[in-house]
Amino acid sequence: MAVQNFPDNILYELDNLDVLRGMNSATVDLIATDPPFNTQRNRSGAAGFYVDNWKWGDAGILPDQWAWNEVHPVWLEQIKDDNPALADVIHAARTAHDDGIAAFLCFLSVRLMECNRVLKPTGSIYLHCDHAANGYIRMAMDAIFGPKNFRNEIVWCYSGGGQPKKDFPRKHDTIFRYSKTADYVFNPDDVRVPYDSDYKATMFTGEDTRAPGRTYTRNPKGKVVEDWWRNIPRPYGDKRTNSPDEKPLALYERIVLASSKPGDLVLDPFAGCATTIMAARKHGRRWVGVDRRIDARFHVVCRMAGMKAADAEKIRERPDLADWLNDQLAKYDAHYSTDAPQRTDEGENAAPELGPVYMLSRAQQQPWQRLRHSEMRGILQRAQANTPGTRVVCAGCGRELEEPFMELDHVTPKKDNGENYITNRILLCGPCNGKKKADRTLSGLHRENKRDGWMLDEPKAQSAMAAVRRASARVRDAWNSPDVQDMVAAARGEGARRMELA
């Protein structure tokens, strides 16, 4: 039974990765969120205008563009280890589109992997995006939540000014809906809308001529809304609060009503000016919001107090602003924190970080279990050839290749709970790694290679495997010995150089 390790109705003013990583697994009923869209533009938080020149840390500037050199190498390694299909999606985005979109997908994916972990088995996630990245986000979500858990691609249609000279005006956003499992909450009766006025009664009511005995009647409460949502206008004029990204409350109310029950917990890790929070509050759900903006608390409180943008700006000038904000939070029975929660379920749950293969939290790991992807690669390569750049033998087919063509894989597949540590690692050539994927054993790969004629030299493959196993056992059993420490230091240097080149 999952135990919630954070208070109800709390706003965290932090990077959401820290908060998500601190939340116990299976504690959230619904995630409804609207991350930055990778618009490649930057926005001024106060006025909502796009600005051209910005620096990280400029007050009020929300950067919405990503660069490959900002991608944390550890994110990439974790993605490669825990979800090779997702690594392929990111690679494809980088090839088909550009580095920026791949970097954005890395940023989003590490967070979505945590979202998947914190959802309850009956939970769902709705993710709001637009044409800038929606095709790639769909693929990443398939890789994370599983294509069979895809439920809807909702199209939110709106109108407004802006007519490009040579294109159709872009007037819709996309909301991807995934469930955690096949057993998910959905309340169709809570999201019915009136039938259209041009609805032809004869088509759908009365007896079905193709299925005698079956009759159709209209539901007096209306029809369940289709996957294209209209008549929900964008907030404009004095209806807006103080955020350029504000989404309509009615949109998020529909999401909350469709996929959660009263009393359920709703999370928005990219909370902005609290549209999801407001929808959750209005319908008797508990909520958790996260936003890394320094004035996130100000925006959320003003929204809860029903203030319009101009009034909020006046409040900002109060000398006792901090006290006022605290009083308001207490009034709305809400909490605020700049410290991430700490997980308390690591002992009983096999997913302390990202995937089921991390059986121990980082603090519980031995130093050899903390080796990074690039370090393990360097060590195993050295186990076969002492000088970098010499050829390495593939443990799958016995081919000798230059080191950059080798890939790090698992001996026991991850589907069988194979660990990510060096003791369960081998070096394979690209084609063997592609065939082995996350679910095949090494002996299965050997059999397939022999069947399809790819096995070049089985004894050589076996001895490459034996050399790698000897080296990883030594790393585990004699971590402090000079030869192991030399090997680790050399691999670390090479890994850093490889990162620079990438």
Ligand SMILES: C[S@@+](CC[C@H](N)C(=O)[O-])C[C@H]1O[C@@H](n2cnc3c(N)ncnc32)[C@H](O)[C@@H]1O
């Ligand atoms: C598109 S806005 C959300 C708008 C929201 N749906 C609303 O209606 O107000 C995205 C928000 O995500 C926040 N954000 C971006 N990266 C973040 C991160 N790593 N952690 C927490 N918040 C983040 C931004 O500060 C911004 O407020």
